[in-house]
Amino acid sequence: MAKKLRSKKGAERLSNAIIYVILVIISFIWLVPFAYMLMQSFRGEIGLATSSFFPRKWTFDNYIKLFTETKPFNFLKWYGTTLIIAVVVTVIQTVIVLVTSYALSRLRFKMRKPLMNLMLVLGMFPGFMSMTALYFLLKLMNLTQDFGIVGLIFVYVGSSCMGYYVCKGFFDTIPRSLDEAARIDGASRRMVFFKIILPLAKPIIIYTVLTSFLAPWGEYMFASLITLGNQNNWNVAVGLKEMLQRETAAEYFTRFCAAAVIVSIVPTGLFFMLQRYYVEGVTGGSVKG
Amino acid sequence: MTERIPELEYLKMTALQKFGYNFVWFFTDIPNKFKRFFTAVIPALFLRLWYTLKGWFSVISNAAKYGDWKTRMSFVVMGFSHLARKQIMRGLIYLVFEVLFVLYMVFFGAGQLAMFGTLGTHERGSYIDPVTGIEKYTAGDNSLLILIYSILTLFIIVAFVYLWYYNLKTGYAAQEIEEARKKLPTARDDIASLADEQYHKTLLSVPLLGLTIFTIFPIIFMIFVAFTNYDVNHNPPTTLFTWIGWDNFAKLFGGGAVGAANNFGKVFLDILIWTVIWAFFATFSNYILGMIVALIINKKGIRLKKLWRTILILTIAVPQFISLLLMSQMLSDTGFVNTMLQEWGITSGPIPFLSDGTVAKVTIIVVNMWVGIPYTMLMCTGILMNIPEDLYESAKIDGAGPVKAYMKITLPYVLHVTTPYLITQFIGNLNNFNVIFLLTGGAPLLSEGAAGGAGQTDLLITWLYKMIMNEKLYGVASVISIMMFIITAAISLVVYNRSKAVKNEEDFM
Numbered sequence: 028m029a030k031k032l033r034s035k036k037g038a039e040r041l042s043n044a045i046i047y048v049i050l051v052i053i054s055f056i057w058l059v060p061f062a063y064m065l066m067q068s069f070r071g072e073i074g075l076a077t078s079s080f081f082p083r084k085w086t087f088d089n090y091i092k093l094f095t096e097t098k099p100f101n102f103l104k105w106y107g108t109t110l111i112i113a114v115v116v117t118v119i120q121t122v123i124v125l126v127t128s129y130a131l132s133r134l135r136f137k138m139r140k141p142l143m144n145l146m147l148v149l150g151m152f153p154g155f156m157s158m159t160a161l162y163f164l165l166k167l168m169n170l171t172q173d174f175g176i177v178g179l180i181f182v183y184v185g186s187s188c189m190g191y192y193v194c195k196g197f198f199d200t201i202p203r204s205l206d207e208a209a210r211i212d213g214a215s216r217r218m219v220f221f222k223i224i225l226p227l228a229k230p231i232i233i234y235t236v237l238t239s240f241l242a243p244w245g246e247y248m249f250a251s252l253i254t255l256g257n258q259n260n261w262n263v264a265v266g267l268k269e270m271l272q273r274e275t276a277a278e279y280f281t282r283f284c285a286a287a288v289i290v291s292i293v294p295t296g297l298f299f300m301l302q303r304y305y306v307e308g309v310t311g312g313s314v315k316g
Numbered sequence: 317m318t319e320r321i322p323e324l325e326y327l328k329m330t331a332l333q334k335f336g337y338n339f340v341w342f343f344t345d346i347p348n349k350f351k352r353f354f355t356a357v358i359p360a361l362f363l364r365l366w367y368t369l370k371g372w373f374s375v376i377s378n379a380a381k382y383g384d385w386k387t388r389m390s391f392v393v394m395g396f397s398h399l400a401r402k403q404i405m406r407g408l409i410y411l412v413f414e415v416l417f418v419l420y421m422v423f424f425g426a427g428q429l430a431m432f433g434t435l436g437t438h439e440r441g442s443y444i445d446p447v448t449g450i451e452k453y454t455a456g457d458n459s460l461l462i463l464i465y466s467i468l469t470l471f472i473i474v475a476f477v478y479l480w481y482y483n484l485k486t487g488y489a490a491q492e493i494e495e496a497r498k499k500l501p502t503a504r505d506d507i508a509s510l511a512d513e514q515y516h517k518t519l520l521s522v523p524l525l526g527l528t529i530f531t532i533f534p535i536i537f538m539i540f541v542a543f544t545n546y547d548v549n550h551n552p553p554t555t556l557f558t559w560i561g562w563d564n565f566a567k568l569f570g571g572g573a574v575g576a577a578n579n580f581g582k583v584f585l586d587i588l589i590w591t592v593i594w595a596f597f598a599t600f601s602n603y604i605l606g607m608i609v610a611l612i613i614n615k616k617g618i619r620l621k622k623l624w625r626t627i628l629i630l631t632i633a634v635p636q637f638i639s640l641l642l643m644s645q646m647l648s649d650t651g652f653v654n655t656m657l658q659e660w661g662i663t664s665g666p667i668p669f670l671s672d673g674t675v676a677k678v679t680i681i682v683v684n685m686w687v688g689i690p691y692t693m694l695m696c697t698g699i700l701m702n703i704p705e706d707l708y709e710s711a712k713i714d715g716a717g718p719v720k721a722y723m724k725i726t727l728p729y730v731l732h733v734t735t736p737y738l739i740t741q742f743i744g745n746l747n748n749f750n751v752i753f754l755l756t757g758g759a760p761l762l763s764e765g766a767a768g769g770a771g772q773t774d775l776l777i778t779w780l781y782k783m784i785m786n787e788k789l790y791g792v793a794s795v796i797s798i799m800m801f802i803i804t805a806a807i808s809l810v811v812y813n814r815s816k817a818v819k820n821e822e823d824f825m
Contacts, residue, residue: 310698
């Protein structure tokens, strides 16, 4: 009996050891590219790649040049643009998502189901499909090129009510008896929203803020179209991609790495700080579909 | 397999068999699904539309038949019924909209609609100014503006008709309230009700306006463009474009006018096949491996769980475009990986990770795993924690080993819960722009002179991007957009209809 127990323990230990080995390999694979990026950002030699992981000549130049040089690439401007877009989009999108979710979760009106079906169908059109139309529409309103930032904000915010699923799923789980009690006490639906639902919705508000803040940092498709030919209004995604164009890739690769490190700081930091809420949203969303 | 196996046999299967069966069934059933879609779903939709319209007509005819003179005046002067019953605010709102609409139509809308049939007839001319010697242009029609403004006018007309109907409805309702000798709601009541009974109108007006302008309008515009010859040779304001019927569709499906470089049909098919293959592998490789990673991290007795997770989550936290651009450089012919491989003498020349079509396809799927596994891992971790512990306890007491417990408890549970996620992932991957565009940009070229500059690793969506940005083939691009919509819509409608999460919405309340 004791022997059997010991052998079982041994098998357990062996399987755990194998798992640790796998985990270490996985971690290695996942970390190396980022470590490489960090190292390369301090590299003094130019060129796309050198034959060593660590820089032979350490330097801060790549970072300094990012902030001091404005030609041909004006990184600081891109960063500012992206930050402004992200902040404005976050505020507007969060409000729209909350409001839509409350209406669809708690209020009952004739168009509710048709509306939800409509949004489902609209969500199946490739977002890209509307691209040309949006471009011309914004051009008519003079919101491309010089006012590209405003145009981009409109595009990102425009259909944000379609992202109501996760938030509505959360609202659905708040017991209805709460609002009914308040309604009996004479609260209007507006008061129920502000006094009962919103105070309980902190996790989902944070989730919405987080996701809507992170999205504009990596958006390339619309940003490249709407700011076409106007460097000043590029966001970081378009700008950094431009840095790696075939002609400039070798020269600017180290600077790209430096820029990437700087761009990553805010989103990554924020993400790790609010990770818990993100996980809740993702799992909640998947469970509810 | 034309019919599902009997329920009893289905119930006898293990979870994995059930999943496999459902998977195969899903694809074999596609023709039937289409049949059902056209014989059941579409007619039901029209039936509902018909009833709605019938409801409208009955409201209108009631207002005409039983309305007093005040209500009847509303047919012509909107809001009259309210104004005459001292509901000044309501009446004025209707009236203002009517005046605005008439002014818009007279001075602008009608003119645009008149040109809708031809999309303009006068091409822009140019002449050399005799005084300055600079080339100047005579004003011509701009097909693009005509099209946009016409659609806008159509939208406005539809909205106005609805408002007109609503004016009759509320006007007649006001009359009924008056006849019942009850108090008519005042302006103050109306405003109060916008915060209560009518609160959904207050909340949803702005989001829906955004939806209409930024989603519905562009889609309708694209559908119209699909029937025009809008391309680089018919490009306003220099030249006009016009309606060409189904020619763009014919281009895509062979036949039709055969032009010089008309290989759209073949290219479309090639890209479609790769798009589906990609979506399949991208979705399932991430799903299966992500679940395995979550399981081994979650295994009892493994320490530092949080550390392992955090390392993986790094790819979610760092903006995706950075990881992808970085990868594209590291894997390029002169990039880090190839330099190192040659330095160590493992290979003599660079491995064409991203420059050879076939290799690039594999590379893309592998890199996508690197990007995507953490998402599945994160999600599965949450779900695994939700499985009640006593299920495993009782399984243990019944003598089930870890493998059996996994097959009987974990897998079915996770599969059940994440099916909607799988579907959305699949559809998301069909339209995954970033991974392809930032890694390879669709390169290498499919063939010399491939339609729309298509590359071997291009998905439909990146092909579309190139067509619009570089080749300016708006007409054909619209047709492809419509095709993409039909494909995604067909898949998702069927699946969403089956998914319980949508059906049992009220269970949570």
